[in-house]
Structures are given as structure tokens and as C-alpha cells.
Amino acid sequence: MGRTPCCDKNGLKKGPWTTEEDQKLIDYIQKNGSGNWRILPKNAGLQRCGKSCRLRWTNYLRPDIKRGKFSLEEEETIIHLHSILGNKWSTIAARLPGRTDNEIKNYWNTHIRKKLLRMGIDPITHSPRLDLLHLNSIFNPSLYNSTQLNNNLSRLLGVQSLINPEILRLANSLLSSHHQNQNFLLQSNFQENQLCNSNVQNQFNPFGQASLIQNPIQNISTCSHLNTPSVPFYSDTLVMQQPNVEQSLSNILNFNSQDFTFDSILPTLSTPSSTPTSLNSNSSTISEEERESYCSMLNFDIPNILDVDEFM
DNA sequence: AAAAGTCACAACCGCTTTTAA
């Protein structure tokens, strides 16, 4: 027959462990070793189930656990391994001595995931985010003439208070990369957003001083620091490098066109018949009602691009 | 100063795989 139950679940304590409980568990394991979790709680004088004791020991009390802030190297290792393994936290933890799968999982969800999103990288695929690619399609010169592109930019800038500066900079950069003649660019916005974006970059770039190189074969960018040529990275640093901005953006667009299709999300362009009053002023904010009203006039899906929660 | 909102993380839940009887 099978094993006997590890414990009677009735009457057992749940929730946070007290220092007294921790000490009982530590004392028992120091004397008797870990394992045999079924009988451990009773012998150690703990009103906990064996599973709770095992998790407390493996995730928190084990003497070889390294506590404290993750180093940049550890963070880069996690990002690298996650790009290959996905959410295989225990496998990732095996490559990081002293770190538990639970700790790495928590750190990913609370820190790294958000950093990648801010950089325009999808934390699941480790590729450029599809909503940013959508932006590429809106400013693709092979689809629209200069007037239409200008209209698109104007409309996007009209709701700029809702947009992450990264989006605005990318929009401007895309247009400048496609057209030598930048007359239709709103230069003040461009400069302002470049400044804003450099601040964002300095604040959030998780790769620190990692250098970015061009991959001549795939014609996309990869991060040499991570040594993962199969995983494309879209980077602020790359886009802002001078004087090869146009070439870099062209590479990104080439990568996009090879790997994604935009048929389902391509906008049909037409100029809005009117513009909400507040959008004609220099106001930095608009109301929710105005936003909805304005977005409803757009034929491309601004709300879809501007998933604020995802960007911030 | 208090209330509301946000964040971080320990702990739990539930499913799958492994193991012991």
C-alpha cells in the first residue's frame, strides 16, 4: 500500500512563522538533519504540517541561502536564463548559488519584468513588444505618404500626455529614419522627448554599461554582455547611437517585417474631422472623457498602444 | 495625521512527478 498521511491537517497552524517556530525547526534539523518531513513537526514540537516546515526550511531558514539585494550580475544571469528557459525557476535557481526558486520568481515579478517592459521588451518572449511594433506600422513609409505620416504623428502627439516618452521618441525616430526631409517633425517635441527618454534610459536600463553590437547575420541587435545572439534586444541605447540611427532603425524594421505581420492591426488612415479643444493647447493633461472622444476619432487603435499599466 | 494606494515577498495552493510500501 501507499504511505500514511504526512499529518492531520486539522488544527495545524498556517500563516507567518514566529521566531520561536523558526528556532524549533532549526534546532531539530541541526540535531536530526532535514528530510522525513512527515514526522518532523511532531518531533520538533511544531503545530505545522510537514509541507509547511519543508518550505520554510528550503526557502528561508537553510544556512546556505544568500539573503539581500540581487547583484547586477545575478540579474543579468536571470534575464539570460529566462530568455532560454522561461519560467523554470528551479532550473534558474540551480545556476545561482544561494538563491531559491521562490526568491528568483518574486524578484522577476517585482523588478525585472517591469524593467523589461519599460525598455520595450516583452518579458515573455524577450523580443520587441508587439504594441511597439504596431507603432512601426503606423509610421511605415511604404504604407503611407508624407502627409498621412505627418497626420499620424500629429494625432499621436495630440495625446502625448498619455504616452510613455519612449513611444514619442520612437515615433519621432521612426519618421526621421524614413525621411531625410524632417520638415514635418515637431522639433520641440522631438528634443523634449529625447531629453526625457535619456532620463528614462539612465534610470531603467537593466544592462548597465553592457555594450550593444550589430549582428551581421541576423541584421538585428544583440546584447554582447548577455552573449545570447539568438535573442534580439530592442534598446534605447542602440536607437540613440549617432550617426547610425537610420541604419539601426532600419535593422529593427527589417527584423519586424521578417518575424511579424501587421495585417490584422494595420490602421486605415483618415484625418479626424475635429480635434478636442484641449488638444490644441499646450495642456499637459486631458480628461478621460476627452481621451475617449479623441481616440474614437482615430482609425488606428491608440488605446491598444497606450496600455499605460504595461508601460509604467 | 490619517486614509488610500502601492510594493515586496513569505507563505500557501494546487497540480505533476517521484518514491516507498
Added chain:
DNA sequence: TTTAAAAGCGGTTGTGACTTT
């Protein structure tokens, strides 16, 4: 070989600390 608990694992939640309003 079968069975059921233990162990492993990833997702989710509860809660205390901190920040913002």
C-alpha cells in the same frame, strides 16, 4: 504493479511596510 503520500514546482495570495494624497 499498483497505490497514495512525499516531494517538486510554478502560480497566486495575504499582509506588513512604505509612499502618496
